[in-house]
Amino acid sequence: VDETGNITYKRVMVDDLMKSLQIGLNYVVGKHHQPQRQVLYQDFQQIEYQDFPPEGTRLTPKHSYAEFRLKTYAQTAFRFFRNAFGVDPFSFMLSLCGKDLRDLPNPGASGSIFYITADDAYIIKTVSRKEARFLLGLLPGYYMNLTQNPFTLLPKFFGLFCYQSSNKNIRFVIMNNLIPTNVKLSEKYDLKGSIYKRKASEEEHKRELPTLKDNDYKYQHPHGLILESFFYDQLMQTIEDDVRVLGSFDIMDYSLLLAIHNITEEMKSTQNHSLISSLSSNENEKLTSIPTDSDIAMAQFSNHPTYIQYLRVIEFIRAQQEHSVLNTRQSLSDTRINNVDTESIKTVKENLSPVLSTVTNRISQSNEESSNSTNIIFHPQSKGLIHHKLSSASTSHLTDGLIGDDVWYNRQSLSRLAMAGIPAVNQNGDLLLLYVGVIDILQNYRLRKKLEHVFKSTLVTREEISVCNPSHYGARFVRFLSHKVFRKGSRTGNTLLSDSQ
Ligand code: ATP
Ligand code: CA
Ligand code: CA
Known part of the structure; x- marks a missing residue:
């Protein structure tokens, strides 16, 4: 200035x-x-x-x-x-x-x-x-x-x-631009896997959507965000591959930008506008019985762009489960995620309804439950919504390193989802959509001042500083994301992975 x-x-x-x-x-x-x-x-x-x-x-x-x-x-x-x-x-x-x-x-x-x-x-x-x-x-x-x-x-x-x-x-x-502007975001993080100076300033906190950092994340999400295992595996594999490329160029100091859209919160906040408007705005869908809270929320929410987007994500996952990998690859090429016909939205809407009431139940139950329970996601009772027809055997091959056709296909599905939002839940059981990307990758180790390293090393331990060498930086980045930021929906106590139809 x-x-x-x-x-x-x-x-x-x-x-x-x-x-x-x-x-x-x-x-x-x-x-x-x-x-x-x-x-x-x-x-x-x-x-x-x-x-x-x-x-x-x-x-x-x-x-x-x-x-x-x-x-x-x-x-x-x-x-x-x-x-x-x-x-x-x-x-x-x-x-x-x-x-x-x-x-x-x-x-x-x-x-x-x-x-x-x-x-x-x-x-x-x-x-x-x-x-x-x-x-x-x-x-x-x-x-x-x-x-x-x-x-x-x-x-x-x-x-x-x-x-x-x-x-x-x-x-x-x-x-x-990684941050969608057509949906309401509840939080935004710039994450590196370091704790040194990784806390947003007070000034930053005053902004409408502050860019928070690693320490803020640990405070807000001590148990991380939970991803269904398919998404977790794909996301982590993609990040590991990207980090390998960055490391090969001696790049460091990059971040993962993570924006969170909380669908459940948004639904709760629209719920109050309730019955009257939901009835008048849905004349062709006459309600035959007295609507429950979740019906009202659904009606309120169903015209919302985010909700539609969420349905597309769900529809996409469903398609994936219902077709063989080869068949789905065919349907992927026809921009399924961008154009879902109204009939399938309707079907998914019907399917989503039990999930939403499950979520509501979860919220009321959450006090009684131990805080480290991470085994929800899309509830198994949701009538075929997210049944893993991909058996656990077929998902485990994703991580064994061979880029076969199936893996290739799955990676493609993730990259599409990354734009539409990756489904996740937080510790309250809130449904979330996550938007992620790696940013600020033009910092090269060899080109930076050596002085910075020496100076900072004397103040804090090696693990704590964000200045270290690129391979150390990359490993720590991956470790932080895979253990602390994202967590895999647990398989035990959860029929998510079994075909319970
Ligand atoms: P520094 O080197 O001091 O970390 P910088 O000036 O190089 O900062 P970046 O780290 O690239 O800036 O980005 C700063 C912030 O800008 C990010 O934390 C993020 O909030 C926002 N931002 C950067 N790139 C993008 C992007 N592609 N989409 C959306 N937001 C972005
Ligand atoms: Ca940066
Ligand atoms: Ca920079």
Whole structure:
């Protein structure tokens, strides 16, 4: 913030910067809407630039900001990535340039600025020269990982650019926004597996949706969040693979970003609007008997986008159980999770109803139960809702390391779910949807100051500090996530895994 109270970044007015970026990106992304070809090794080093004088040129528009130049890095490679992530050039351009970007407050210490597109799809983050260079060097490996493991939770990078104006260079990446904005989130965490300085500040706590950290998580969820074993195995396997890739590039200091949507809480809060509105809004679904509390909650909730989304997740799981792996793979390719016909939503709705009352029961029972009981999830009595026709034998092969066809299929299902939300429950038995991704991966061990390590080591033990070597960092990250953050729904005392039909 300068003397006049305007926020500047490297002495460029943030507002001017935003407008200039949009002008530049509109031109550049539009221009790169060319026929596709395969990515060649040299493409990772490709740099193009374009000048944008205020008076405009034959190719570029007039504008009222300072003259600038936009450098585009590795455009062929990034175009490949965008395509692989299912982003078409026109909608990409529309998201970036159609409307004003919004500032995102950055709780990080790096001083990067974050913008988010008006439609919440993309995040623009400024990066240092070191980070930009590092990303360019990383691209071939990133490409390799993406082609071998398209279901990665690593950031989706859509572009790397540099804005240059009067000898200032501002480099920025465009990536996916992991935090959904169409659902109400109850908590958000940035997790590293470290305890050193891993507590959100008081100031951060005052925000509407603060970014909490490891120690806050341990306090809020001392028993972790419980995932049905299928999701747990898939999620942990994906994270382990991603961490292996990060380790191979000596990357550390990355985090898992975790956002939680609490469906049960939301249902409870809408329940009060109750009977009258639920009756009037559901005229074609006349209630024949006096509705119970959970019927009312259902009626209230059934038009909610999150609920619909949840039904899709459930429907998806169900489909998976009901078809053989091969059959389901077929149905996966038809965007099942995006388009569920109303008939199947109705069926699932009927099926979900007992689960919801189970959840309500759980909440009232929870006081009597020992706090470490983790063996719920979707209740087995829920009439075929989540019956594991995949027997325990067929789920255990997921972890034995061989990437066979079945595993491949299962990984694909997880990556789709990661966007729709991964179902989980907390210790109260609340139904949750989790949104996760790995962020901030441009920190390289060899490039960082050695001093930091030496200094911090003298104050706290090796295990406690977040500065250590990449393999230690990765192992600790995985350990924390697999033991403390996510827990596998227990098989004992639970017929979840047995076919009880
Ligand atoms: P530092 O290096 O000090 O940790 P940074 O400036 O590099 O911080 P990040 O760690 O990348 O910033 O991100 C800071 C915060 O911004 C995250 O904790 C998260 O809340 C938010 N954020 C970052 N990337 C994303 C993303 N892809 N989607 C949604 N939110 C994000
Ligand atoms: Ca960070
Ligand atoms: Ca960082």
